[in-house]
Amino acid sequence: MAELVDLAGGIAELVRDGDTVALEGFTHLIPSAAALEVLRQRRRDLTLVRMTPDLVHDQLIGAGCARRLVFSWGGNPGVGSLHRLRDAVENGWPAPLEIEEHSHAGMANRYVAGASGLPFAVLRGYQGTGLGAHTDTVATVTCPFTGENLAAVAALRPDVTVIHAQRADRRGNVQLWGLVGVQKEAVLAATRSLVTVEEIVDELEPRPDAVVLPSWVVTAVAVVPGGARPSYAQGYYERDNDAYRAWDAVSRSRERFTDWLAEVS
Incomplete structure (x- = not known):
């Protein structure tokens, strides 16, 4: 309590x-x-x-x-x-x-990953921006089901x-x-x-x-x-x-x- x-x-x-x-x-x-x-x-x-x-x-x-x-x-x-x-x-x-x-979406997803006990979250975002080049908590992953490139953000x-x-x-x-x-x-x-x-x-x-x-x-x-x-x-x-x-x-x-x-x- x-x-x-x-x-x-x-x-x-x-x-x-x-x-x-x-x-x-x-x-x-x-x-x-x-x-x-x-x-x-x-x-x-x-x-x-x-x-x-x-x-x-x-x-x-x-x-x-x-x-x-x-x-x-x-x-x-x-x-x-x-x-x-x-x-x-x-x-x-x-x-x-x-x-x-x-991004707002990136931060929200980072909190969700942390709350869920997961190491990272995946979203469609950051494309066309330079944010990923300036922080090591943003990466790109390939979907194992569709082959799509997606953004991954480390859990907060x-x-x-x-x-x-x-x-x-x-x-x-x-x-x-x-x-x-x-x-x-x-x-x-x-x-x-x-x-x-x-x-x-x-x-x-x-x-x-x-x-x-x-x-x-x-x-x-x-x-x-x-x-x-x-x-x-x-x-x-x-x-x-x-x-x-x-x-x-x-x-x-x-x-x-x-x-x-x-x-x-």
């Missing part, structure tokens, strides 16, 4: 220096509070994994927590670039950052996956709904997992199209109301568009970012 923990204790126990850490959420239910706690605890040498890294990854990279980013798209959604990410890649500030880029198996969800029960069963990305697969693929939730309830009520993660696949659950802000949690609060616009100004300048970092650390 998943353990009920506080956020600081859960991050201290489950996220370790040098880990591969998946912080997943597809515009919705982004684990923002958990990512900020990783920053505050000054984790280092992390490989950060997410299909769509946004503000939280910009913050972690700018704070020097990351040495590598594995992703399929990165930006401040609706606003523009991630300036701390760009500074790290282009100028090595505050530390050099390695990047490994995939994070050391720890962190996600946010709407609620969990007291046994640690987690329920999330709305715009759900690859959170389920990312949890199932990981060695350890932490789920932050808006609330703990006595019993999970059935909901159409809800995803339920049983307690036996989740390592720990922490109650963090508002833990996805400035992204949104369907049924609880809306996206804070002003916060995304404000981050652009903060992140453009090393000096302004350093001031922000001092305030939140």
